[in-house]
Amino acid sequence: MKLEDIIKGRRSIKRFKDIPVPIDTIQGLLETSTWAPNHKMTQPWRFVVVHGDSRLKLAEATRAFMAGKEKDPEKKKEAGQRGFNKLSGVPMFVAVIMEENPNPMVREEDYAATSALIQNFSLLAWEQGIGMIWETYGMIHSTEFRDALAVKPGEKIVGSLHVGYPDMVPTPRPRKEIDQLLTVMD
Numbered sequence: 001m002k003l004e005d006i007i008k009g010r011r012s013i014k015r016f017k018d019i020p021v022p023i024d025t026i027q028g029l030l031e032t033s034t035w036a037p038n039h040k041m042t043q044p045w046r047f048v049v050v051h052g053d054s055r056l057k058l059a060e061a062t063r064a065f066m067a068g069k070e071k072d073p074e075k076k077k078e079a080g081q082r083g084f085n086k087l088s089g090v091p092m093f094v095a096v097i098m099e100e101n102p103n104p105m106v107r108e109e110d111y112a113a114t115s116a117l118i119q120n121f122s123l124l125a126w127e128q129g130i131g132m133i134w135e136t137y138g139m140i141h142s143t144e145f146r147d148a149l150a151v152k153p154g155e156k157i158v159g160s161l162h163v164g165y166p167d168m169v170p171t172p173r174p175r176k177e178i179d180q181l182l183t184v185m186d
């Protein structure tokens with residue numbers, strides 16, 4: 001596949017086949033992804049891959065978070081169950097975790113570099129028929145979710161990537177025309 005086709009053909013995937021993704025494949029994709037540009041070679045990232053039965057730990061953390069967030073006591077259980085259901089069907093999670101540098105300028109550059117890494121991963125995965133969605137739902141900031149992933153103080157979850165073989169590839173949403181975006185200065 002041409003790189004242009006991978007970039008344009010990649011979609012965020014929400015529905016996955018019930019087929020596990022081999023851990024070796026993901027490890028290989030992550031290794032290649034780490035060749036992302038990063039200023040001063042900070043390489044601020046690390047990863048936690050959650051698959052198999054461990055996924056329930058994340059789903060339960062989400063249940064606790066969602067139930068805790070619901071103000072109406074009668075709706076707590078239902079809210080928790082919704083959270084659990086959202087996560088329990090995901091074949092694999094790749095949590096991309098970034099060290100939060102105390103210097104805001106370095107931190108911003110590290111976030112940019114980590115985002116570049118995630119895009120690398122997304123395109124490499126797509127090339128192999130593996131889909132993902134980059135999720136930044138509220139749980140990633142919660143104690144429940146962070147504890148389930150053993151995220152340390154001073155670390156940020158940049159993305160919870162839901163990874164698997166696509167069951168449904170959504171229709172692309174159009175992008176702005178390049179003429180609207182580009183200024184050329186002669």
Ligand SMILES: Cc1cc2nc3c(=O)[nH]c(=O)nc-3n(C[C@H](O)[C@H](O)[C@H](O)COP(=O)(O)O)c2cc1C
Pocket residue numbers: 010011012013133134135136137173
């Ligand atoms: C930083 C970032 C965070 C995102 N967080 C979410 C999210 O929490 N939930 C979600 O459904 N999609 C999320 N997305 C995916 C976007 O919604 C998606 O990329 C956009 O709709 C364009 O669709 P496409 O990726 O299929 O081209 C996120 C994307 C980025 C770059």
